[in-house]
Amino acid sequence: MTKLDETLAMLKELTDAKGIPGNEREPREVMNKHIAPYADEVTTDGLGSLIAKKVGDANGPKVMVAGHLDEVGFMITQIDDKGFLRFQTVGGWWSQVMLAQRVTIVTRKGDLTGVIGSKPPHILSPEARKKPVEIKEMFIDIGASSRDEATEWGVRPGDMVVPYFEFTVMNNEKLLLAKAWDNRIGCAIAIDVLKQLKNEEHPNIVYGVGSVQEEVGLRGARTSAATIEPDIGFGVDVGIAGDTPGVSEKEAQSKMGKGPQIILYDASMVSHKGLRDLVTDTADELGIPYQFDAIAGGGTDAGSIHISHKGAPSLAITIATRYIHSHAAMLHRDDYENAVKLIVEVIKRLDRETVDRITLE
Template sequence: MEQKTLELFKQLTEFPSVSGFERELRGFVKNKLSTYTEEFVQDRLGSLFGVLRGDESGPKVMVAGHLDEVGFMVSGISDKGMISFQPLGGWWSQTILAQRLQVITPNGPVNGVVGSIPTHLLDESQRNKPVDIKSMYLDVGADSREEAESFGIKIGMQIVPVCEFTPLSNPKKIMAKAWDNRYGVGLAIELMENLHKEKLPNVLYAGATVQEELGLRGARTAANLIQPDIFFALDASPANDMTGDRQAFGRLGDGALLRIFDPGMLTHRGMVEYVEDTAATHKIKYQYFISKGGTDAGQVHLSGIGVPSAVIGICSRYIHTSSSIIHTDDYAAAKELITKLVRGLDRTTLNTILERA
């Protein structure tokens, strides 16, 4: 991974931006995209896309990551200064206990730890029982509600995990928070960089949606705005390779993901064939993926009269926790693949895809 890409993803993954709190990150992304285009569209929920106008008679191609990450929102402050919180996005409760989190306030981040009872104080029945998120709290070191409020904490503020961007001893593996889905945001930016000097056979809308983690909300409104002919979601999916099972879907280092099924979308046959043919032609490494969770494509493909859609992803270990790991070779494969897919999408290719539904 090039140094400039590493620096981009360090900035993106360390940025606090849970669902509903995407405004500042959107500004950062728009600034990056403005190097490559002067035209932008934004829906009323906040999804943002830069536009590259190639052949106006060609298809409208929509490519989107999503700005938001899973996190929490302050839902209360106790008399003892403890912070209760509401999950934003899907969390398994046992990944939250004893984790460092930050409340993002106008005065800056306020660090804390999710309180957990030491094993010495638990009886046998408690040790074997999962802890409900509703009974958890964030300890920021305050002794009272007033002291917590003096730190700048108020109900409704976002809370994010703490995890620095960390290349591991194997430098092709990088640990960070929010690979789901700063991967897609960064790739949308680099896609625009790759293509902005070319005369495309289409009109490209590349950017990122909001509130994906709360039910693909920004995807619906963005699709209504753009009314695309074809859509590519850029998203990180859960790796399942930790035990060494070669039959498991989602293996780090085995290439980009071609998602063929999830609960929200059975991938259009013409799209699967287009991705397969493009990858084979250019010798791009990819792997098939079946998922139990959905992406923005689940909303976009049902918009209008139907939008052929595909997910060009990478797998990431431990998504929807405070720290996740990706492989840089997978990112390189996904970047080459989405670039070639967009570059080849003229009106004839779109018609072929539609005919092969």
């Protein structure tokens, strides 16, 4: 395996952390470890979203940069009499990426390994082989022989289940494969934005946020934005990479390595024109690559931020990522680093006069 530099080591820690919606303690602790050295103070809201504050001008506008801590996963709902576990998806899943995949069940007594059970093809009819298995028919096998044994091992309804995958630097070392890029890459961007601003002057107060429960309705961004009352909001997240076989440009036009995505429209928000123009003008001025995209289905934390308090001009800036909402996804390191650079440069330009001007555009 490639020797991990400081950034890769942080990304591995963030993606290895286990945290489905409502169970974000572990990724929050990792994010806190990495962001606290660059913040003036770190607090949490009542739902558990992490809020790291960095003051430039105490009288300047408040800028919120939010990545979400949670990842898609599962929750145990029942243990049957033979020790097999029934589960509920938490976040959006497609059934075809789930069967025979390894998972980790997080119990009060420690972690257990399981696998989502599947039938061998030998006993399936030709018709059955063509038919996707419905999620409601799936189960997790932890090797228990009975309900009592599974319970003795610590399994209880409500326990979190997360995909298992090893963080991997690909042969092209710019390409990174891991679970939970959605959205630990957003958390990493928030960390690095504060890191880059550590010794820089900026005319505002910046909040790096790790929000909770994004995958089930952008919930943590709503409560953290209510706490912060931002003047400007950025949701940093993954987007769709349209550079694999079978995906048309009409479905997704972005490509890994071609720059962060500026989201024009999604189901949660119409991006703010004034803020969008400032971001793209800054990128053009500095030669930072970027791509436009629109996502008819789905949203980001920017969707909750922009309607918080009295309203805040907001924009989603995302990283083109392959295979999201599965056990493993892939992204390009340059896109991540360019997103950090772009957001930092925009923040330096967000003084009170600029914020007041773009609000009216």
